Amino acid sequence: xxxxxxxxxxxxxxxxxxxxxxxxxxxxxxxxxxxxxxxxxxxxxxxxxxxxxxxxxxxxxxxxxxxxxxxxxxxxxxxxxxxxxxxxxxxxxxxxxxxxxxxxxxxxxxxxxxxxxxxxxxxxxxxxxxxxxxxxxxxxxxxxxxxxxxxxxxxxxxxxxxxxxxxxxxxxxxxxxxxxxxxxxxxxxxxxxxxxxxxxxxxxxxxxxxxxxxxxxxxxxxxxxxxxxxxxxxxxxxxxxxxxxxxxxxxxxxxxxxxxxxxxxxxxxxxxxxxxxxxxxxxxxxxxxxxxxxxxxx
Numbered sequence: 001x002x003x004x005x006x007x008x009x010x011x012x013x014x015x016x017x018x019x020x021x022x023x024x025x026x027x028x029x030x031x032x033x034x035x036x037x038x039x040x041x042x043x044x045x046x047x048x049x050x051x052x053x054x055x056x057x058x059x060x061x062x063x064x065x066x067x068x069x070x071x072x073x074x075x076x077x078x079x080x081x082x083x084x085x086x087x088x089x090x091x092x093x094x095x096x097x098x099x100x101x102x103x104x105x106x107x108x109x110x111x112x113x114x115x116x117x118x119x120x121x122x123x124x125x126x127x128x129x130x131x132x133x134x135x136x137x138x139x140x141x142x143x144x145x146x147x148x149x150x151x152x153x154x155x156x157x158x159x160x161x162x163x164x165x166x167x168x169x170x171x172x173x174x175x176x177x178x179x180x181x182x183x184x185x186x187x188x189x190x191x192x193x194x195x196x197x198x199x200x201x202x203x204x205x206x207x208x209x210x211x212x213x214x215x216x217x218x219x220x221x222x223x224x225x226x227x228x229x230x231x232x233x234x235x236x237x238x239x240x241x242x243x244x245x246x247x248x249x250x251x252x253x254x255x256x257x258x259x260x261x262x263x264x265x266x267x268x269x270x271x272x273x274x275x276x277x278x279x280x281x282x283x284x285x286x287x288x289x290x291x292x293x294x295x296x297x298x
Contacts, residue, residue, distance in 0.1 A: 004058070005112070006033040006105060006168070007088035009081045010096055013069055015044035017097035017213060020134070022053040024099035024211075030106035034088060035059045038081030041067030060084060072228040074185035078164075079178065090123075090168050097213040098165040101128075107208035108168060115203050118145065121173040122196045125166045126209040137214065142204030148193035149247045151202060152240075155190055156255065164189045166210045169196050180239070184225055186232035191239065199247050230263055238268040241277065254281035261290075 008025065012018065025035055037050065041064055050059050062084055068077040078093055085091065090108070094100070104125070115123055129137035140160065154160035167189065177195045180188050193202065237260035245253050257277050270277065278286040 004033050005089045006108065007082075007085040007091045007171075008033055008035045009078070009085060009091060009093050010035065010037045011040060011069075011074070011077050011081045011093065012037050012046055012096045013040045013042045013044075013067075014096060015042070015046055015049070017132075017215070018046055019049055019053075020099045020211075021094065021096055022049055022059075024102065024104075025059075026053040026055050027102045028100070028105045029103050030109060031056045031058065032109070033058065033105050034085065036081060036084040037061045038077065038084055039063040040069050040077050041065055072183040072225070072231075073181075075179040075181050075188055078185065082174070087171070089171055091171055091174055092168045093164045094210075095163075095165045095213075097215055099211045099213075101208045101211075104208040104210070107205060110207075111203065111205050118201060118203060120145075120197070120201050120203040121170040122148070122193070123168040123203045123205060124151075125168070125204075126206040127163075127166050127212050128209045130211050130213055132213065132215045134211075139209070141206045142202075144204050145201045146204065147199065147201055148197035149199055149244070151193045152190055153248070153252055156252075162189045162193060163212060165212060167192070180235070182232035182235050183228035184232055186229045187236035188232075191236060194240070194244050194247070199244070230265075231267065234260065234263040234265060234268055237263065238270065242270060250281045254278075254286065257281060 010021065035058060037046070037059065039046065039062065047061065050061055053059070064080065068074065068080075081093075082091060108123070111123065124142050126142055127140040129140065131137060151160065151162060155162045164185070169192070173196045179185070180191050180195070182188050182191070237256050240256050241253060241260060248256070257274070261274060275287050275290055278290045
């Protein structure tokens with residue numbers, strides 16, 4: 001196995017678009033990376049495809065018998081796939097229906113000096129949205145340097161969105177933080193922008209890109225997974241308020257609080273009564289609105 005600074009980790013389940021993913025790796029202009037594929041108990045066997053595109057002998061495959069994704073444990077699936085990797089300095093999780101521009105690895109390595117200079121542990125690449133049929137939808141470029149909290153707020157206000165595939169992060173920060181165990185990994189990439197940056201900057205790279213596929217087959221688009229999403233929303237907004245309120249303005253925290261209160265079911269509890277947070281972020285008028293809504297619900 002070649003010495004490499006990059007581990008590309010693929011949590012595999014569906015085979016429908018997987019050939020595009022593997023082909024994009026085989027065509028990289030810089031082959032200085034290793035690929036780790038963890039099969040999440042899929043009914044499909046990708047080994048023939050893997051053999052077809054493992055041209056540099058840098059693909060490594062393991063099948064896990066227990067399916068985690070169907071139980072909402074996607075974060076745990078990501079982590080056990082990362083555990084297959086060795087000591088590469090940088091890690092990316094590439095979804096099994098996304099794929100890379102052929103210059104991705106080369107451009108990454110050219111930017112590592114900048115990442116070291118700026119002390120960034122999270123790098124974010126341009127996203128190219130494509131359809132199930134690989135039709136171009138939109139390009140989403142990234143700011144060169146932007147704080148994790150600004151990315152979170154832009155996702156919250158739908159000015160930008162965060163997924164997992166467009167990110168490369170340092171193994172050191174991953175070992176320190178790991179992923180949040182939100183059901184279905186819903187909002188986990190979003191919280192990663194707080195946890196993995198220590199509220200610092202993310203380095204944006206636009207000279208290479210990730211093709212992010214929009215597909216009806218994606219686990220997170222299935223309606224039978226909605227309960228997992230609701231649980232994750234409660235946990236995410238609880239943690240943002242409890243751990244990171246200092247990073248945001250009051251009007252932003254008020255927005256987070258309202259969403260948290262909508263999804264709140266008793267699985268989580270803030271350190272103080274919730275009305276005190278309404279008062280802190282929005283004043284007495286927001287407290288009054290909160291109690292009026294409580295009375296109406298009764």
